[in-house]
Amino acid sequence: MSEEKVRRHPITALVKNESGVLARVSGLFSRRGFNIDSLAVGETADPSYSRMSIVVKGNKRELDQVVKQLEKLIDVIEVVDLSRQSHIERELALIKVRATAEDRSEIVELADIFQAEVVDVTKDSLTLEATGDVRKVAALENMLKEFGIEQMARTGQVVLGRASGEGEERI
């Protein structure tokens, strides 16, 4: 049954910018056993609100529960599952890759292709800053693996409905 199909759902939630809200949301996810891929938070244009970008995996019923349970939290103003509408997803990754003198130029070329920036150089490493959707960051990571990735930090997806989308996001 298609209802049982597990899909990846980017969700955006407008929440009050108050202490404890992140704990309330992450606590809800863990105690209800919701499968969460990433969670990113930041202030909106109005500093009294924050926007959470949450990527959840689940079937239709599980997603329905995630949205309804989130909406029950008093500090959550609005929740939109963006998977069924046009939206933008971006992630920022910082990747420290091993770079010997002879590999350096090849890595820089790769970075160019992915429109990644070199943000730090040492004599045996390069740190790249890459932005993109999940696939792009994964592809770059894949390409860099052969040189040896020393460290990596990722923000998780931030998501937003497109202006043409049917979402009713307020801020």
Added chain:
Amino acid sequence: MTRENDKDEGKKDGENGKGDISDGFEGEELKTMTLETNAEAKEEKGKEKRREITGAAALIESLEREGVQVAFGVIGGAIMPVYDELGNSHKIRHITTAHEQGAIHAADGYARVKGEPGVCMATSGPGAANLVTGIATAYMDSAPLMIFTGQVPTDLIGRDSFQEVDIRGMSDPVTKHNYLVRRSRDLPRVVREGFHLARTGRPGPILVDLPKDVQTGSFIPDEEDQEEDLEGYRPRQELDLGAIEELAEAIERAEKPLIIAGGGVISAGAGGELADLVQDKGIPIAFSLMGLGAFPVNHPLSVGMLGMHGTGAANKAVTEADLVIAVGTRLDDRMTGDVKRFAPNAEIAHIDIDPSELGKIIEPDIPIAGDARATLQELKRIAAGRPRPETSGWIDQVKDWKGRYSRGSSSRSPDKLTQQEVVAELSRFAGEDTIITTGVGQHQMWAALEYDFTRPRTLITSGGLGTMGYGFPAALGAKVAAPDRPVICVTGDGSFQMNVQELVTAVRENLDVTVVLMRNGYLGMVRQWQELFFDNRTVETEIGTGMPSMAKVTEAYGGLGLRVEKKEDLSPALRKAASYRDGPSLIECVVAAEENVFPMVPAGRSNEEFVTGEKDV
């Protein structure tokens, strides 16, 4: 995410409060200088309004404004300023319990009888932590509570200070909402919001944590302090007319409809509407444990409680039904059995005020988010013009099941007093307005099966969490809520001992509740499972050894203690206890030790696979 300056802001209040105050005074002076002083009374009023008050005083004022008459609690260091102010209140009666768990269950019992938020107070640290079981109990059964806890001063928070626990964090999973108040001037707003949240939508417990400096810090109240800020709270108001129409159609064509009434019917005050639906359309009705009392369980169309220890008739009916109308119930695992085989032949309509309940466990064919009362009223209006479904054959079938499967279970101890007999006798003895509270276990199930609950809010029991020890303190709260009605706590010896200390509260407050205690010397329900599913290895369930006479314990506290061993002594004991008005009375019924509760749907099996005796398990 978190506001880094939160802490500073909190501090600001204590110290900065003073800044606010002088600002306020300056303002007032200015005002009086420019104002014509012709209306002295008016000026007096203005001054009154701008009077500087402490957080603690603001809290008590707010509670009085909300109409609070009773609070249950235990004082302690971090909540002393609040109690100091409470001492000045002529409107609020405070009842001190022996243990915080007793206080919160009492507030919960009070709330369930009154239908209004129960108020509970405790100090920080262990005081607050002792509330947690009671908060969870109320949360699971959607009982409205306002809980106020003391907290260490804001500048000591997060430093593992003496008697510090993060009760806001700890209570997060078991409250509808909670607050850590960081500024005294936020208190009036928080209390208003809290009561609003507790009362509206799906009721539930609200916790307000009060650092000591927030209680002592003073401020000059103004209108802005009152304004609610609940943008993210939108309890369901509008009716889902399309879905209600769909349900009306489903009822019209149904041949074997069944209503399942849950606690939501009682919270919504929808008993009358429910009775109309049952009678106008000729639909049999089953109950969740929490739903008992929503409609008379002894009515010809009632099949009694459904689920693991539900009646044979109810479990048969849900299996055969072609339409199930579930109202105000979570359809939890104790009711549904194997969810894949729950109501296998039925179209399922589910009405609940909490949209997240629709599809959480059972995917309904007709989901209806809304208040039970408003929804049933609308259903009645829509369905009025439609023909009544042809259910006479179905009703005959249901009656046949009711005759075939007795409500309670038969005894295998013919020569001994049994819990079933005690409850049945109590049901004959008690009037319709009697309030029954219970502990958790076999006695609770027998109370649910054998007692004729006919009115809402007459069964006060821990359904969702199954909290042993709930019954006695809840009975005290119930008695405070309804001083003119008889309150009887049916409990086991295991459950009673979990909060036996509250006998002192009953004696001190002169609360004449009657405890009917089933002394079988076992944690009986667990022993039953050991017998049925663990080859009768009764590990650690025997508790009779060393247990004192509970009648004598009651006497020692200053109540009336009676002991009954034979069936013929029961009725006189009930009469004697009922006529005793000087505090608590307890009837210690020495009952057969190894009785089992049947019918029973073994865990994970489908409802139709209920068994009626040990040999069938």
